[in-house]
Amino acid sequence: MTRILIIDDSELMREAAAIALGMVGWEADSREDGESGVAAARADQPDAILLDVLMPGLDGPATLARLREDPSTAAIPVAFLTAKGDDPAERAALEQLGASAVITKPFALVELAAQVRAAFGWEA
Amino acid sequence: VSPDPDPVAQAREMLRAVWRRSHENVLARVGVVEQALADASAGTLDDEAREQARSAAHQLAGSAGTFGFPHASALARELEGELEGAAAPSADELPRLAELARTLRAELEGEPGGGEPDEPEEDTEIAELIVVGSGALGDALAAEAARRGLVHDRASSAAAAPSALERAPGALVIVDLELPEGAGPALALVSDAAAGRVVVAVRDVAGACEPVAVARAGARELLERDVGAADALDRALALRDGGGDAASP
Numbered sequence: 001m002t003r004i005l006i007i008d009d010s011e012l013m014r015e016a017a018a019i020a021l022g023m024v025g026w027e028a029d030s031r032e033d034g035e036s037g038v039a040a041a042r043a044d045q046p047d048a049i050l051l052d053v054l055m056p057g058l059d060g061p062a063t064l065a066r067l068r069e070d071p072s073t074a075a076i077p078v079a080f081l082t083a084k085g086d087d088p089a090e091r092a093a094l095e096q097l098g099a100s101a102v103i104t105k106p107f108a109l110v111e112l113a114a115q116v117r118a119a120f121g122w123e124a
Numbered sequence: 125v126s127p128d129p130d131p132v133a134q135a136r137e138m139l140r141a142v143w144r145r146s147h148e149n150v151l152a153r154v155g156v157v158e159q160a161l162a163d164a165s166a167g168t169l170d171d172e173a174r175e176q177a178r179s180a181a182h183q184l185a186g187s188a189g190t191f192g193f194p195h196a197s198a199l200a201r202e203l204e205g206e207l208e209g210a211a212a213p214s215a216d217e218l219p220r221l222a223e224l225a226r227t228l229r230a231e232l233e234g235e236p237g238g239g240e241p242d243e244p245e246e247d248t249e250i251a252e253l254i255v256v257g258s259g260a261l262g263d264a265l266a267a268e269a270a271r272r273g274l275v276h277d278r279a280s281s282a283a284a285a286p287s288a289l290e291r292a293p294g295a296l297v298i299v300d301l302e303l304p305e306g307a308g309p310a311l312a313l314v315s316d317a318a319a320g321r322v323v324v325a326v327r328d329v330a331g332a333c334e335p336v337a338v339a340r341a342g343a344r345e346l347l348e349r350d351v352g353a354a355d356a357l358d359r360a361l362a363l364r365d366g367g368g369d370a371a372s373p
Binding site: 108 | 132135136138139150185187188189190191194197204262280282283284302309
């Protein structure tokens with residue numbers, strides 16, 4: 001089963017993403033901040049991570065840097081979740097940080113899994 | 125014995141339950157924004173309160189649309205933009221921002237009315253135009269279509285486009301080729317959309333999509349993006365209505 005880790009400080013978005021991914025039979029785990037997200041990634045080795053950009057404390061870019069520094073999490077594909085994904089400059093800046101993709105919030109319930117597949121080049 | 129529930133319907137019901145459970149917190153976030161604007165009007169807004177209000181607006185911008193309030197997301201995003209930066213909103217701007225906050229609250233106090241981006245209401249009209257584009261040109265095309273009263277749908281990525289195409293099999297399609305996924309998926313989208321539809325593509329001259337490839341994918345016309353939204357829409361409608369010849373790249 002595909003396992004996705006969602007790291008987002010918004011409880012609404014964590015729950016919505018988990019529901020959207022659960023629709024296609026994926027297992028979603030979530031954390032509300034970067035620190036606990038990095039720990040969960042180390043411990044659970046998810047297939048991919050959806051990572052919010054703006055979070056208190058360790059934000060998305062800093063969390064991604066932590067994940068990439070650690071050999072146990074460096075290869076886990078990460079997509080940023082951002083409300084500013086329609087801004088080409090914001091998107092380009094995030095992609096330069098080494099994320100596999102940028103997914104725009106708000107997302108559509110029935111489209112999130114397809115967006116994740118597209119982001120990581122996964123077959124449907 | 126009741127039939128197995130539709131997983132999509134089941135998921136939407138779960139989403140509605142999350143919304144109902146979180147509604148009070150959602151409105152509290154609007155309250156944080158309202159209070160910050162009131163403080164700004166009184167000249168007492170400090171940086172900490174402004175940051176809290178920006179954060180509240182940011183969370184609303186990111187989430188409301190997924191729960192069926194796409195317009196509320198747009199309003200919250202505008203408020204977020206006004207609350208970030210080095211200085212508090214100017215006095216001239218405050219009445220407009222207060223009005224935005226009032227509208228935001230009114231929308232979020234109601235039932236989901238805009239529908240999720242993927243959830244057309246039962247009586248939703250079928251789109252006659254689909255705009256595929258993630259940036260300013262996509263925004264401008266959608267706004268121009270709305271101004272002209274065209275029933276339209278919008279997808280901000282190649283991944284999001286298939287569901288819009290499925291909902292409106294005969295729609296005119298305008299694709300901004302500078303999609304987040306890159307040139308390959310953009311051309312594949314043009315190819316898929318061109319089956320039974322008129323497709324107009326718009327490219328950046330510095331972009332990765334070659335005109336010959338766009339034509340081979342089935343686009344009826346390739347425009348340069350500096351053409352502007354109104355002219356691009358004029359050209360696409362003329363092609364759809366038979367008033368324009370297909371241009372060779």
